Amino acid sequence: MTTLQSRRSKWTWDRLFLFALSFIAVCIWYFSTQLIQPYPHNANWFESAALFPKLSLLIVAFAGLIEIYQRRHQMASGESEELDSSAANVQDAISMVVAFALYMLAVPFMGYLVSTLIFLAVGCWLLQFDRRTSLLLAITLSVTMWLVFVKILKVYFGHAWFI
Amino acid sequence: MEFIDALSGGLSSLSTLPIALALLVGAALGIVVGVLPGVGPGVTIAVLLPFTYGMAPLGGISLLLGVYCGAFYGGAVTSILIRTPGEASSIMTMFDGYPLARQGQAQRALSLAFMSAFVGGIASALLLGLVARPMASFAGKFGAAENVMAILLAAVCIGKAYRRQFPAAMMMMGLGFFLATVGIDPNSNEQRYTFGIPGMLSGIPLVPVAVGLFGMAQALVMVSSPVPQFDASLIQSAGLSWRGFLEPFRYPKAMLKGLFLGSAIGVLPAVGAALSTSLAYFWAQKGAKDPTPFGQGNPEGIVAAECANNSNSGGAMITVLTLGIPGDAITAIIMGVFVVHGIVPGPSLFTDRPEIINGVLASLLIINFVILGLLILTVKPLARLAYVNPRILGLVILVLGFVGSYSAANSMYYVIIAAVFGVFGLVFARGNIPTIPLILGMVMGDTLEASLRQLLGRSDGSLEPFVTRPMSLAMLIAIVLILFWPFLMALTKRVQRRKD
Numbered sequence: 047m048t049t050l051q052s053r054r055s056k057w058t059w060d061r062l063f064l065f066a067l068s069f070i071a072v073c074i075w076y077f078s079t080q081l082i083q084p085y086p087h088n089a090n091w092f093e094s095a096a097l098f099p100k101l102s103l104l105i106v107a108f109a110g111l112i113e114i115y116q117r118r119h120q121m122a123s124g125e126s127e128e129l130d131s132s133a134a135n136v137q138d139a140i141s142m143v144v145a146f147a148l149y150m151l152a153v154p155f156m157g158y159l160v161s162t163l164i165f166l167a168v169g170c171w172l173l174q175f176d177r178r179t180s181l182l183l184a185i186t187l188s189v190t191m192w193l194v195f196v197k198i199l200k201v202y203f204g205h206a207w208f209i
Numbered sequence: 210m211e212f213i214d215a216l217s218g219g220l221s222s223l224s225t226l227p228i229a230l231a232l233l234v235g236a237a238l239g240i241v242v243g244v245l246p247g248v249g250p251g252v253t254i255a256v257l258l259p260f261t262y263g264m265a266p267l268g269g270i271s272l273l274l275g276v277y278c279g280a281f282y283g284g285a286v287t288s289i290l291i292r293t294p295g296e297a298s299s300i301m302t303m304f305d306g307y308p309l310a311r312q313g314q315a316q317r318a319l320s321l322a323f324m325s326a327f328v329g330g331i332a333s334a335l336l337l338g339l340v341a342r343p344m345a346s347f348a349g350k351f352g353a354a355e356n357v358m359a360i361l362l363a364a365v366c367i368g369k370a371y372r373r374q375f376p377a378a379m380m381m382m383g384l385g386f387f388l389a390t391v392g393i394d395p396n397s398n399e400q401r402y403t404f405g406i407p408g409m410l411s412g413i414p415l416v417p418v419a420v421g422l423f424g425m426a427q428a429l430v431m432v433s434s435p436v437p438q439f440d441a442s443l444i445q446s447a448g449l450s451w452r453g454f455l456e457p458f459r460y461p462k463a464m465l466k467g468l469f470l471g472s473a474i475g476v477l478p479a480v481g482a483a484l485s486t487s488l489a490y491f492w493a494q495k496g497a498k499d500p501t502p503f504g505q506g507n508p509e510g511i512v513a514a515e516c517a518n519n520s521n522s523g524g525a526m527i528t529v530l531t532l533g534i535p536g537d538a539i540t541a542i543i544m545g546v547f548v549v550h551g552i553v554p555g556p557s558l559f560t561d562r563p564e565i566i567n568g569v570l571a572s573l574l575i576i577n578f579v580i581l582g583l584l585i586l587t588v589k590p591l592a593r594l595a596y597v598n599p600r601i602l603g604l605v606i607l608v609l610g611f612v613g614s615y616s617a618a619n620s621m622y623y624v625i626i627a628a629v630f631g632v633f634g635l636v637f638a639r640g641n642i643p644t645i646p647l648i649l650g651m652v653m654g655d656t657l658e659a660s661l662r663q664l665l666g667r668s669d670g671s672l673e674p675f676v677t678r679p680m681s682l683a684m685l686i687a688i689v690l691i692l693f694w695p696f697l698m699a700l701t702k703r704v705q706r707r708k709d
Binding site: 091 | 403624
């Protein structure tokens with residue numbers, strides 16, 4: 047029972063995630079005949095448009111499986127230039143992702159200025175800034191961005207209900 | 210003589226107002242992001258990349274190079290004053306810079322760091338000017354087999370830089386190679402992995418991927434992390450001293466050690482400035498002239514570390530310009546400017562577009578003068594930027610990431626890609642999966658596939674050219690050795706133990 051539990055506990059989410067990536071790579075490799083249109087059935091293997099992507103997918107799957115095997119033990123992350131997210135609060139990150147997704151959906155309908163203003167206000171509220179700071183930040187930033195990108199750099203966000 | 214001609218040609222290319230302005234803005238932005246908490250040159254360069262679309266290639270490159278070099282200088286400010294390195298490569302500066310500042314010598318420490326970084330930057334630019342052309346003419350003899358092997362060698366080196374995470378790095382590199390193939394195949398016009406989505410016919414663009422992986426992911430981390438606390442009592446003492454500016458020249462040995470390691474390691478793919486600064490720091494300890502113990506405010510520690518740190522930039526650009534192989538994420542994104550403007554970095558660039566090469570060389574030289582000038586004028590108010598709340602900066606980066614990726618093609622498709630890769634970047638970071646190899650794989654994937662297909666097409670599918678051409682064979686042997694070195698070492702150790 048103990049052995050089973052310890053084995054199960056080693057299947058951490060990152061190993062499952064790596065497994066999912068490897069599995070997807072194998073699936074794409076397998077279904078390449080349908081995913082490359084038209085598939086070069088008659089081409090020599092070395093002239094085929096499928097050669098390089100299939101090789102790349104094999105690297106993904108194979109290296110992923112080795113990494114999963116290596117991660118059965120806890121690994122210390124060394125000093126690198128990669129992003130360190132160890133202190134990040136996942137819930138806060140998810141709420142910001144949701145807010146950003148809504149912002150992406152809102153821009154074509156509500157216009158850049160109004161959507162950015164609302165997104166910044168919501169963002170400040172999520173980050174628990176006080177009301178005065180939030181208002182000041184949201185208005186100043188959104189108006190500055192709108193002036194710089196829409197008015198000066200002429201980025202066109204399409205026709206919307208508001209500006 | 211050729212070098213002087215190239216330099217004067219480059220200087221005249223920079224003398225137009227938009228390019229000079231881009232250089233100045235890049236340098237100023239670089240210094241600022243070096244000081245700002247949580248924002249590094251990678252994030253800034255990724256977010257700025259879409260805005261270089263409308264600029265002349267040299268203007269865009271100068272802007273990003275300014276950010277790249279400026280951040281090296283800016284990172285020293287927070288290392289010395291608040292014991293928080295702006296960059297991983299500024300950690301070694303902190304070891305002796307902060308104790309010096311605590312002893313009431315903050316101005317001396319800052320001056321030492323800036324002048325050492327300046328010497329490093331100038332030396333690396335000169336190195337680029339002297340080495341790049343001969344290296345390019347050598348690389349010009351490369352055929353398809355050598356191109357394939359050079360990219361594979363770079364890929365293996367990048368993977369090995371992640372030590373125990375080698376398989377994860379190779380996995381991400383493979384993913385990058387794969388993503389580079391999505392879209393219409395330029396040789397056969399077949400649609401590859403487009404899933405019927407019209408936007409994907411032109412492939413997965415590099416710009417929003419870079420914005421997502423490096424800009425948005427970092428922003429999401431910044432908004433969801435607690436605000437770091439630090440001792441801000443020394444910020445008021447920021448300033449410079451003229452005596453401190455001249456002091457690095459009293460330690461020529463430490464300076465040379467830093468210059469040598471910084472330039473040499475800068476050329477190697479993925480090793481990065483952090484390793485060169487730590488090696489230079491420990492090397493400078495041997496035979497140090499100043500009697501102060503290292504870690505307690507020895508000026509030679511700052512000189513060696515900062516010289517090594519800033520001399521990386523020229524070395525890193527050598528492989529980009531001569532081989533078209535980026536050494537790290539930042540140079541990969543800078544290479545994106547070339548890609549965006551349809552310029553292929555590599556040996557042919559030296560003959561086809563010499564103004565770009567000369568411009569990069571002159572930019573790297575001038576940027577260091579501009580940065581030093583800006584620092585002399587603004588170091589006092591600059592240090593106060595360390596107070597800025599990183600959560601506010603995170604929100605600003607998200608909004609800039611949105612408009613940046615949108616404006617690259619006036620398309621929401623780009624924003625969606627950036628957002629998806631932003632979330633991926635966060636998930637990968639949480640799972641301790643490296644993302645830099647993915648972007649490097651995407652950048653090198655096209656060239657690797659084109660060279661591989663060219664070689665196999667010519668040889669009717671035979672792999673013989675890889676072993677019959679001497680340079681290709683040498684690189685193949687290097688790859689095998691790098692891959693199997695740990696096993697060989699373990700085997701010899703086991704044999705020795707048995708003998709004992």
